[in-house]
Amino acid sequence: MLRAWFGNKGMTMKIKHLGILSAIAVVLLSLSGAAQAGGPGDRGGLCSNATLRGPFSFIGHGEILGLKKSADGTFHPYTAPSILDDVALVTFDGAGGFTRTDFGVIGGLPKGGQTTFNPNQTGTYTVNSDCTGTMKIVYTAGGAVPAGVETDLNIVVAADGTLVESVVYRAVTVAGASMDGQAVCPPDCEQGVQESFEGKKVLVYGFR
16 A cells, blocks of 8 residues: 555656646747747847848849839830849948948940949848848949939848848839830839849858
8 A cells, every 4th residue: 555655656746747847848938939939038039130240242133124104103125125243242230221332244244334343332221020121222423333323122131140132123223215215214213123132141261
C-alpha cells in the first residue's frame, strides 16, 4: 500500500512538473508570436526605417516605353522603347533618407552623355513594419540628368535587412513626346516604364 501510495505521489509530481513545463512553453511561444506579429515587445514589428542603414549596391534593368497622358492616364508609346541598365551606391541613414550616386546606360548610350557616376541626387524612403516600403529618388541640379527627374519604387526588404528588391511604379521626366504626338512633356511628364532594381548591403571585411 505504501509503495503504491508513494508511486502514485511520484506520478502526480511528474504530471505537475510536465504541466508547468508545458505552460512555460506556451508562454514562450506566445511571446515569440507576439514579437513577430509586431507586438509591444519588438517596438513596432519586423522592420522599420532603421532596418536600412549604411551602403547598398544596386543594379537595375528595364525599359522606358512611353508617356502617360495627364488628362486621362492613357499610355502613349515612344517610337521605340529604350533599354535601361543602371548601377548605383545608395547609403541609407536609418531614419528615412539616403544619398545616391549612379551610372546608367539608356538605349546604348550613357545617361546624359556622362561616363562617370552622378552623385547629384537626393532620396527618401519608408520601411513598414511588414518589411514592405517605398523609395523616392530625385535628381538635383548640377548633373548630366536634368533636375526634377524622379523615380519612385515599391520595395521589399529581405535577408535580415541586407537585401532590397524593388519595382518602379512611377517615373517622371522633364521633356519628350510620344510616337503619336498625343502626349508631350511638359505637361505629360510621367513615363511608362518596366524597371526593377535589386540592392545588396555592402560588407567590408565580413562586417555589416
